[in-house]
Amino acid sequence: MKTSQLKKLLSEFGNNVRFEYDLKKKNWFNIGGKTKVFYKAENLKELVNFLKKINNNEKIFILGAGSNTLITDNLFDGIVIKLSNNFNNISLLGEDIIIAGSGVLDKALSDFAINNNLSGFEFLSCIPGTVGGGIRMNAGCFGKEFKDILLSIQTIDKLGNVTTIPRKDIKFEYRKNNLSDELIFLSASFKGIKTESSIVKDKTDKLKAEKKKTQPTRIKTSGSTFKNPVLQTNKKVWELIKESVPLDKSFGDACISDKHCNFFVNKGNASFNDMTKLIEFVSKNVLEKTGISLEKEIKILE
Numbered sequence: 001m002k003t004s005q006l007k008k009l010l011s012e013f014g015n016n017v018r019f020e021y022d023l024k025k026k027n028w029f030n031i032g033g034k035t036k037v038f039y040k041a042e043n044l045k046e047l048v049n050f051l052k053k054i055n056n057n058e059k060i061f062i063l064g065a066g067s068n069t070l071i072t073d074n075l076f077d078g079i080v081i082k083l084s085n086n087f088n089n090i091s092l093l094g095e096d097i098i099i100a101g102s103g104v105l106d107k108a109l110s111d112f113a114i115n116n117n118l119s120g121f122e123f124l125s126c127i128p129g130t131v132g133g134g135i136r137m138n139a140g141c142f143g144k145e146f147k148d149i150l151l152s153i154q155t156i157d158k159l160g161n162v163t164t165i166p167r168k169d170i171k172f173e174y175r176k177n178n179l180s181d182e183l184i185f186l187s188a189s190f191k192g193i194k195t196e197s198s199i200v201k202d203k204t205d206k207l208k209a210e211k212k213k214t215q216p217t218r219i220k221t222s223g224s225t226f227k228n229p230v231l232q233t234n235k236k237v238w239e240l241i242k243e244s245v246p247l248d249k250s251f252g253d254a255c256i257s258d259k260h261c262n263f264f265v266n267k268g269n270a271s272f273n274d275m276t277k278l279i280e281f282v283s284k285n286v287l288e289k290t291g292i293s294l295e296k297e298i299k300i301l302e
Helices: 003-009 011-016 044-054 106-115 122-126 131-136 197-214 237-244 272-290
Strands: 017-022 034-041 060-062 069-071 076-083 090-093 097-101 150-157 162-166 183-191 221-224 254-256 263-266 299-301
Touching (some): 003 017, 011 044, 044 076, 069 272, 090 106, 097 106, 106 131, 122 197, 131 183, 237 272, 263 272
Parallel strands (some): 060 076
Antiparallel strands (some): 090 097, 097 183, 150 183
8 A cells, every 4th residue: 555545544543654664763773764554552452443454455564572683674564563651561360360451561571470479470571572572482481481381361453353262272283383373462361379479579580680691681682583493402502503603793783692693683773684694694603513404593583
């Protein structure tokens, strides 16, 4: 659809819809150009209305915290949707079930669990993303994943139809599941284990300290670049990279973290092209050296 048509179609959404909107500051890499349309969904009713108007005639990308997303420097010819703070609610159901909006930060969900004496959520304190993104990629660390605590998900498809999917109907694997890419996650329910708050806090603090020792923080990075090739080798992906690649290799301002070599860093003004060159260089060298083909963990919007 032409921009002029979209402006007319979406006029009722006012300032919640922006055209040729800059995405560079909307992701942790600090890389990227503009999107044809940027829509901040105010609430569920408005989101349903928006999706029905678009009627799946445009490419749609849901942007969470932007913590594992690399965005093209070119114009994205589609719609980027960001859920507002109205999708950030957390509540307790009964004694051990937490309901969280998909925009809730993983760390906030972990903190809420501590405050409500629930164990099982400690690993989330070390994942820099949102509930929606975490479910989409079955995010995890320290031996725990989203699938281990999930009870159900509320979703909406790109035509505006809302449904609830129980955990038993979802097939989870390492960093993926069988849920359609056409689904937008709205909220989810999780089950914890009633435990003394001090025990939960102590376990959480230990995991955070372990992460701080091994992973870079407060820099322009999007976390793990590649998935661990669990079916091909017992080695972690960082070990394969360390064996195969000169770790001082860089393209422009795109370089490999000296703290964790599966974390790639924008040390200044790296472009999308710089970062994709680095990703391809590492992938190619690991394949040539070890015979193992790496799969990207970060999402690329182009």
